[in-house]
Amino acid sequence: MEIFGIPLQAMLSQLLLGLVNGSFYAMLSLGLAVIFGLLNVINFAHGALYMMGAFFAWMGLTYFGVNYWIMLLAAPLLVGAFGIVIEKTMLRWLYKLDHLYGLLLTFGITLMLEGLFRSFYGVSGQPYSVPEALQGATNLGFMILPNYRAWVVVASLIVCFATWFVIEKTKLGAYLRAGTENPKLVEAFGINVPLMVTLTYGFGVALAAFAGVLAAPVIQVSPLMGSNLIIVVFAVVVIGGMGSIMGSILTGLGLGIVEGLTRVFYPELSATVVFIIMAIVLMIRPAGLFGKEK
Amino acid sequence: MNNRILYAIALLLALVAPFVLYPVFLMKVLCFALFACAFNLLIGFTGLLSFGHAAFFGGAGYVAGHALKVWGWPFELGLLAGVVVAALIGLLMGSLAIRRQGIYFTMITLALAQMLYFVCLQAPFTGGEDGLQGVPRGSLLGTINLGNDLTLYYIVLAIAIAGFALIVRTIHSPFGQVLKAVKENEPRAISLGYDVDRYKLLAFVLSGALAGLAGATKTVVLGFETLTDVHWSMSGLVVLMTLVGGLGTLAGPIVGAIVIVALENKLGDLGNFLAAITGIDWFRSIGESVTIVTGFIFIVCVLAFRRGIVGELMALTKRATPAAPRPSAPQAAVPTATRS
Numbered sequence: 001m002e003i004f005g006i007p008l009q010a011m012l013s014q015l016l017l018g019l020v021n022g023s024f025y026a027m028l029s030l031g032l033a034v035i036f037g038l039l040n041v042i043n044f045a046h047g048a049l050y051m052m053g054a055f056f057a058w059m060g061l062t063y064f065g066v067n068y069w070i071m072l073l074a075a076p077l078l079v080g081a082f083g084i085v086i087e088k089t090m091l092r093w094l095y096k097l098d099h100l101y102g103l104l105l106t107f108g109i110t111l112m113l114e115g116l117f118r119s120f121y122g123v124s125g126q127p128y129s130v131p132e133a134l135q136g137a138t139n140l141g142f143m144i145l146p147n148y149r150a151w152v153v154v155a156s157l158i159v160c161f162a163t164w165f166v167i168e169k170t171k172l173g174a175y176l177r178a179g180t181e182n183p184k185l186v187e188a189f190g191i192n193v194p195l196m197v198t199l200t201y202g203f204g205v206a207l208a209a210f211a212g213v214l215a216a217p218v219i220q221v222s223p224l225m226g227s228n229l230i231i232v233v234f235a236v237v238v239i240g241g242m243g244s245i246m247g248s249i250l251t252g253l254g255l256g257i258v259e260g261l262t263r264v265f266y267p268e269l270s271a272t273v274v275f276i277i278m279a280i281v282l283m284i285r286p287a288g289l290f291g292k293e294k
Numbered sequence: 295m296n297n298r299i300l301y302a303i304a305l306l307l308a309l310v311a312p313f314v315l316y317p318v319f320l321m322k323v324l325c326f327a328l329f330a331c332a333f334n335l336l337i338g339f340t341g342l343l344s345f346g347h348a349a350f351f352g353g354a355g356y357v358a359g360h361a362l363k364v365w366g367w368p369f370e371l372g373l374l375a376g377v378v379v380a381a382l383i384g385l386l387m388g389s390l391a392i393r394r395q396g397i398y399f400t401m402i403t404l405a406l407a408q409m410l411y412f413v414c415l416q417a418p419f420t421g422g423e424d425g426l427q428g429v430p431r432g433s434l435l436g437t438i439n440l441g442n443d444l445t446l447y448y449i450v451l452a453i454a455i456a457g458f459a460l461i462v463r464t465i466h467s468p469f470g471q472v473l474k475a476v477k478e479n480e481p482r483a484i485s486l487g488y489d490v491d492r493y494k495l496l497a498f499v500l501s502g503a504l505a506g507l508a509g510a511t512k513t514v515v516l517g518f519e520t521l522t523d524v525h526w527s528m529s530g531l532v533v534l535m536t537l538v539g540g541l542g543t544l545a546g547p548i549v550g551a552i553v554i555v556a557l558e559n560k561l562g563d564l565g566n567f568l569a570a571i572t573g574i575d576w577f578r579s580i581g582e583s584v585t586i587v588t589g590f591i592f593i594v595c596v597l598a599f600r601r602g603i604v605g606e607l608m609a610l611t612k613r614a615t616p617a618a619p620r621p622s623a624p625q626a627a628v629p630t631a632t633r634s
Contacts, residue, residue, distance in 0.1 A: 036397075042397050042400075042401065090593065090597060093597060094596070094597075097600075099396055099397045100343045100396075100397070100400070101596050101600070103343070103397065103400060104533065104537065104592060104595075104596050105592070105593060105596040105597070107530060107533075107592060108588075108589045108590070108591075108592025108593040108595075108596065109589065109593065110589070111527075111530070111585045111586070111588055111589030111592060112585070112586055112589030112590055112593070113589075114585055114589075115583045115584075115585035115586030115587075115589055116583075116586060118583060118585070119583040119586065227526070231404055231405060231408045231526060232405075232408075234401040234404055234405055235401070235405040237401065238394070238398055238401050238402055238405065268416065271412040271415075271416075272409050272412050272413070274405075275405050275406060275408065275409035276409070278402070278405055278406075279390055279406070282390045282393050282394070282402065283390070283393075286393040286394060287394075
């Protein structure tokens with residue numbers, strides 16, 4: 001079967017790959033949105049921490065023989081703890097200043113992390129094999145579905161929707177949303193806002209690390225994997241707007257799919273298609289697809 | 295008055311410098327100084343943080359290099375082509391980016407510059423990963439041969455001074471005052487009847503064109519152009535130079551460019567020195583990992599040194615000589631602009 005002269009098989013597999021990329025975009029832009037909501041900081045280091053998550057998974061396996069499943073839990077915790085240290089020692093001093101300083105600080109952190117990993121591991125990628133339980137592929141009749149890719153999509157969807165649920169439907173989430181609107185008033189009600197801010201940053205960063213561990217078997221683990229991704233995620237954030245959690249998730253997934261389809265129909269454009277969409281969205285709806293006009 | 299003496303000293307130093315230091319190194323410093331000054335026009339005097347200035351710097355470099363090498367254009371037309379293209383990129387990028395404020399503006403410029411990076415990576419005329427090699431210097435107005443480093447140095451110095459003078463003039467012009475108003479309080483500037491978007495766009499184009507002039511000149515000086523110049527790390531580097539020197543000060547970006555370029559060149563020696571006095575061998579590898587050091591300086595500057603070198607010096611001199619009592623400025627309760 002063919003669609004527009006392209007075999008259905010090839011198209012579906014690119015679509016799946018797009019969906020995999022889209023889930024990384026979704027998880028990272030979700031983390032960025034949650035952090036920005038409460039801290040008013042655009043976390044440039046998000047990409048570097050995603051890279052760190054992937055590297056922790058790789059290091060765990062290579063040096064200590066710790067398997068994928070444990071690292072899937074441990075790496076986000078470690079990176080989350082690292083994030084809390086960053087927040088407590090550095091970011092905390094910048095809240096009263098212009099947002100730009102937060103971006104510059106996290107940019108500096110990105111450079112340092114990337115440089116450190118590069119000085120130890122070089123720029124070439126380290127292979128990380130797919131865990132045994134998820135090796136192989138399932139024949140669905142109309143396409144061959146690689147098990148691991150299906151797992152990435154399912155796992156990230158679960159995490160994204162769990163995050164959405166916690167923020168939109170629970171009491172903790174209500175505090176968080178109230179803190180985004182008016183931190184002073186929330187503090188007056190006896191809620192420890194600084195602690196909430198610290199934990200939020202830790203959580204957002206852990207989400208990036210979780211995405212990193214998921215990504216490790218799909219793409220090679222390399223020090224530059226984060227910065228290549230983060231700029232695309234910025235474009236995703238501009239397209240979707242950071243006002244809505246569900247908006248970030250949907251925009252991320254949608255753009256991944258668009259990118260996958262572009263790779264089928266016009267591969268030369270696949271690296272730039274997200275930026276082109278961003279330009280178009282800015283022309284038609286400057287506030288972003290899910291943003292509110294202010 | 296004081297400033298005039300300082301400028302005269304700086305000019306004198308710049309005139310004799312090539313007899314003491316390697317001229318190509320100095321020309322590189324001059325190009326980066328102009329680049330940082332152009333960037334500072336935007337962040338320091340209009341309040342817009344662009345993270346996409348590599349697009350102008352590298353884009354103009356590629357265009358100038360191509361015009362000189364493949365089309366055989368003379369030196370001055372090659373530079374002009376670079377500047378014009380940079381201004382056009384600025385017009386496109388600016389008209390998209392000013393649709394959003396604050397942090398979004400920064401992300402948009404970064405994303406669009408990354409798009410240009412991918413274009414340069416794939417386009418046939420840039421030479422892809424190899425870059426554009428063997429760009430001829432040519433001659434000025436067909437008479438003065440620029441093959442000589444010393445001759446070229448004085449031309450580059452003249453270009454840099456002209457660019458700097460244009461920036462100074464812009465800042466002190468009525469147009470510059472409006473930009474300052476936009477920086478301090480955008481809603482108020484709008485309510486006073488200024489078409490803020492047009493002013494921002496014009497500043498963006500001007501800054502882009504001057505950054506392009508710096509990039510095109512650098513290509514001619516070094517004789518090659520590579521992807522490094524359009525990469526996002528170049529945009530980061532110019533932010534760092536301006537930050538180290540002092541955001542929003544006239545001389546800051548120049549000082550910052552000198553410090554950072556010198557540091558990049560001398561980092562290997564510094565690493566060896568540190569290894570020798572501390573006995574930690576790891577320092578020896580620091581020369582190859584410039585990013586760690588630049589990242590570290592970024593963090594230190596943002597946390598503890600936000601005024602930059604020139605900003606701190608100005609604060610010091612102000613403290614040392616208490617100024618004459620200023621006419622008491624009306625302390626009207628002006629609500630600070632909240633940026634979203």
